[in-house]
Amino acid sequence: MAPTQSRSQRKAAFLQAAGEMYERLEAWYDAHPAATFEAIEEELRQQRRELMGGALATLIVGRDSGYQPAAPPCPTCGQAMRFEGYRPWTVKGLEGDSVLERAYYSCPGCVGAAFSPLDQKLALRADHWSGGAARVATRLGLQAKSFDLAAAGFSDAVGRDISGDSVARLTEDWGRRVAEQRSAEAERANRPGRRGERLTQRRLPEVAPITTPANISTDGAMLLVREEGWKEVKIVAISEVRTQPASARQTAQPSRRDADALVTLSQHSYQAGLWDADTMALYQYAEGLRRGLDDCPKRSSVNDGALWIKRITDLNFPGVPQIVDWSHATEHRWAVANAVHGEHTAAAHQWVEPQLDRLWRGQVAQVVETLDQLDLQQPRWPDLVQEAPNYFRSNQDRMRYDSFRARGYPIGSGTVESAANTVVHHRLRRPGRGWTRNNGQAMLAGLSELHSGRFEHAWYHLALN
DSSP, rough: OOOOOOOHEEEEHHHHHHHHHHHHHHHHHHHHHTTTTTHHHHHHHHHHHHHHHHHHHHHHHHOOOOOOOOOOTTTTTTTTOOEEEEEEEEEEEEOEEEEEEEEEEOOOOSSTEEOOEEEEETTTTTTOOOHHHHHHHHHHHHHHSSSHHHHHHHHHHSSSOOHHHHHHHHHHHHHHHHHHHHHHHHHHSOOOOOOOOOOOOOOOOSOOOOOOOOEEEEEEEEEEETTTTTEEEEEEEEEEEEEEEGGGOOOOOOOHHHHHHSSEEEEEEEEEEEEOOOHHHHHHHHHHTTTTTGGOSSSEEEEEEOHHHHHHHHHHSSSEEEEOHHHHHHHHHHHHHHHHHHHHEEEEHHHHHHHHHHHTTOOOOHHHHHTTOOOOTTTTTTTHHTHHHHHHHHHHHGGGGGHHHHHTTOOOOOHHHHHHHIIHHHHHHSSSBBHHHHHHHHHHHHHHHHHHTTHHHHHHHHHTO
């Protein structure tokens, strides 16, 4: 017979346990009269965890232990399974550890075929962690600089020990599931059209769709991969773009931007992975679908000028103005000035400022003409200097800064460059041999969702599937 209890019996059991807990606290305080508030609080927390772990077991098993009068069919062969009695299962939870005495069944015809209906009903995890505890540990595993630090943070917050290895398994396993789902979504988003598929039919559900103007920026960041060396992580950032009057700008020093509208980017989402350019294109497009870029009133794409970024962005978002990040353009100008006129000399500054003024006004042809006159194709100059004339010549259409500014487009790619630090380097740059490729990919998938503000959405979506 299943060990169920009536509501009044469950309540009585809880009240008795609560009363016993309070008496233990009184006895503890008697034995530690000089205890600080922190010490009392910690003792109470441990007592509370014991109480609540038992309360969960009473509440759950007291209602339903999973016992079924009609034996359930074996999911493998279909014959009736055999009731084996009640077996304990410990759940390591946020509120406490619970021991569930649940009905257990086995199949007489299939070796190893056994299960508990209650396990399925409660969606219990095979690793004994509750979903809530696993969620908290995983979030900390993504946020902290190491899994050991995450474990320490978990233990301090929850009041239960966990090892760094356990946090690593939880975090990387979840990241792998995210990566698998994102891979399937990227494939679905980019598959050829099918007969009968409506143009208005969404291939991916929208998550936090952008209704303002939007920007797409793509870049790379280096990650040490075990047995492979340093490899490039490709990352895309998609952001809302908002424009305010120039009067909203607060600057301590005068600059070229003072008369321009203040353009800010916010509500960022990311996708990052150890991908080649063509694979990055699939994920870039899929993320655009999630954010509803096809319905945005205005779109732009600010990047560092890399040809692979231009190619995949043109493929995924044809007609979207592509803009070379202003800081990269100025970096090339300063490289020339420092090489020709001396590092940070007055002559270098005097030469570069008029060039930057022309660039700011969109007079790129004049900038190229000036560079051509300098005869920079000399072995003594660094590559950045030698490449400068062709860099500006080939990017003239993407350096019409006067037009871009007038139309309210952003001209800086700081969002994706900061994402390289926030999403990748802060967590994944570490001493030692680096990450295995599989674990690195898993972490990048999880970090992308965390820093996109979608961690809980992704967690519960995966839990339902």
